[in-house]
Amino acid sequence: MSADTVSVTGWGRTAPTAARLIRPRTYEEAAAAVRDCGARGGIPRGLGRSYGDAAQNAGGAVFDMTGLDRVHVIDAADGIVLCDAGVSLHRLIDVLLPLGWFVPVTPGTRYVTVGGAIGSDIHGKNHHVSGSFSRHVLSLELLTADGEIRTVGRGTPLFDATTGGMGLTGVILTATVQLHAVETSLMSVDTERARDLDDLLARLAATDHRYRYSVAWIDLLARGTATGRAVLTRGDHAPLEALPKGTRARREPLAFRPTRLPAVPAILPESLLSRTTVGLYNDLWYRTAPRARTGELQKISAFFHPLDGVPHRNRIYGRGGFVRYQFVVGHDQEDAVRRIVRRISERRCPSVLAVLKRFGDADPGWLSFPVPGWTLALDIPAALPGLGAFLDELDEEVAAAGGRVCLAKDSRLRPELLTAMYPRLDDFRALRAELDPRGVFTSDLSRRLAL
Ligand SMILES: Cc1cc2nc3c(=O)[nH]c(=O)nc-3n(C[C@H](O)[C@H](O)[C@H](O)COP(=O)(O)OP(=O)(O)OC[C@H]3O[C@@H](n4cnc5c(N)ncnc54)[C@H](O)[C@@H]3O)c2cc1C
Numbered sequence: 519m520s521a522d523t524v525s526v527t528g529w530g531r532t533a534p535t536a537a538r539l540i541r542p543r544t545y546e547e548a549a550a551a552v553r554d555c556g557a558r559g560g561i562p563r564g565l566g567r568s569y570g571d572a573a574q575n576a577g578g579a580v581f582d583m584t585g586l587d588r589v590h591v592i593d594a595a596d597g598i599v600l601c602d603a604g605v606s607l608h609r610l611i612d613v614l615l616p617l618g619w620f621v622p623v624t625p626g627t628r629y630v631t632v633g634g635a636i637g638s639d640i641h642g643k644n645h646h647v648s649g650s651f652s653r654h655v656l657s658l659e660l661l662t663a664d665g666e667i668r669t670v671g672r673g674t675p676l677f678d679a680t681t682g683g684m685g686l687t688g689v690i691l692t693a694t695v696q697l698h699a700v701e702t703s704l705m706s707v708d709t710e711r712a713r714d715l716d717d718l719l720a721r722l723a724a725t726d727h728r729y730r731y732s733v734a735w736i737d738l739l740a741r742g743t744a745t746g747r748a749v750l751t752r753g754d755h756a757p758l759e760a761l762p763k764g765t766r767a768r769r770e771p772l773a774f775r776p777t778r779l780p781a782v783p784a785i786l787p788e789s790l791l792s793r794t795t796v797g798l799y800n801d802l803w804y805r806t807a808p809r810a811r812t813g814e815l816q817k818i819s820a821f822f823h824p825l826d827g828v829p830h831r832n833r834i835y836g837r838g839g840f841v842r843y844q845f846v847v848g849h850d851q852e853d854a855v856r857r858i859v860r861r862i863s864e865r866r867c868p869s870v871l872a873v874l875k876r877f878g879d880a881d882p883g884w885l886s887f888p889v890p891g892w893t894l895a896l897d898i899p900a901a902l903p904g905l906g907a908f909l910d911e912l913d914e915e916v917a918a919a920g921g922r923v924c925l926a927k928d929s930r931l932r933p934e935l936l937t938a939m940y941p942r943l944d945d946f947r948a949l950r951a952e953l954d955p956r957g958v959f960t961s962d963l964s965r966r967l968a969l
Pocket residue numbers: 529561562563564565566567568569572573583603604624625626627629630631632633634635636637638639640641642643683684685686688689690691825926927
């Protein structure tokens with residue numbers, strides 16, 4: 519089992535801290551790593567795609583779970599997979615799509631592990647239909663602070679504390695996941711433009727229920743009457759009969775061939791993403807999008823994971839890195855969404871294509887982020903002057919509207935707002951105090967927010 523002291527960051531590349539990175543290759547090695555992790559404790563880590571400090575632990579141990587990556591059992595008749603938590607969604611799609619099964623929920627990147635997907639209880643473009651990842655987890659095996667491996671089933675307090683629990687209840691070793699049946703590896707996609715925020719909210723509210731997947735890419739640099747203009751892309755898995763006869767796609771309907779572009783270089787000038795360049799990019803992107811197009815066939819990789827085509831895309835913000843800010847407020851809080859979008863537009867944050875969508879019913883995870891309502895996610899360069907104070911103001915606005923920010927994206931929230939945002943926080947703390955009295959599982963996030 520390798521163990522090196524390295525600098526660890528989240529995907530936003532802010533707030534690096536040094537930790538002993540330990541890579542177990544067996545469950546026994548994982549148990550030994552937890553047992554021997556020392557006074558500063560340890561935290562499991564997947565592929566490090568959470569943006570903030572959730573999977574880092576200054577001065578302590580970080581358990582890199584990607585060495586445990588076996589797919590144990592595939593039930594191809596019922597669409598159930600049992601795999602190690604270090605398996606990536608990329609690998610699952612690669613293995614399962616040719617069998618006619620797709621992951622039930624995928625975030626905007628497929629380079630996340632099953633453990634990370636459960637730890638952050640991730641959501642996808644289908645949240646309004648399918649809920650978050652945990653809804654499809656039938657059971658999991660959890661290595662807890664006492665060195666025991668527990669089988670954790672749905673409907674138990676430990677399951678609800680672990681799904682969205684940011685790795686703080688223990689190390690997920692395996693998970694059994696229910697998959698979604700598909701006939702092809704293509705998506706049938708409808709695209710339309712919304713001229714401003716009111717138009718966008720109205721379109722999403724009126725017609726989202728017709729689509730399994732829905733998202734709006736919003737231009738937060740547009741101002742005046744164009745504030746909140748957006749391009750909606752919505753769709754579903756294409757049935758076999760939608761593929762043109764005589765084509766390669768029809769002959770190989772379940773082929774998975776993601777496109778890969780050149781990587782972003784390691785060193786980029788900070789000025790690359792200025793207000794001017796991002797404004798021009800967003801403007802061009804909006805104007806070249808179709809006003810209304812239906813039934814376009816797109817590859818799964820292009821529809822779900824357009825950013826994965828560019829390796830190291832997180833370098834485009836330069837050395838300073840970036841903050842991913844995501845919040846959700848209730849469906850009846852459209853005025854709060856309008857106020858926040860206006861504030862971000864007036865602040866002129868150089869944000870490349872932010873994302874707005876509607877969440878459906880919540881899942882029971884105590885710290886799981888999605889609740890019914892409107893969610894907005896955007897990237898902001900960390901070097902933007904006055905960013906901390908600006909985001910603190912947005913947090914206040916979100917909390918006042920009864921909303922919350924997403925912990926998997928966070929690296930800066932003030933702890934005093936957390937109880938209002940996550941009403942089950944005290945239950946979470948109580949369960950942890952009982953399960954892990956010595957505080958073995960600790961991260962920079964948990965220390966900062968007193969989780
Ligand atoms: C381009 C991009 C797009 C994204 N889009 C979305 C999106 O649409 N929706 C969404 O919800 N998220 C999205 N994310 C965030 C990402 O899905 C989550 O942060 C996810 O948790 C990352 O998984 P990971 O394997 O990289 O985990 P890490 O980032 O390494 O860890 C995330 C959390 O999970 C815990 N964890 C990891 N492995 C285990 C384990 N084996 N046992 C217990 N806990 C564990 C960690 O302790 C940590 O708290 C996106 C990220 C990127 C970079």
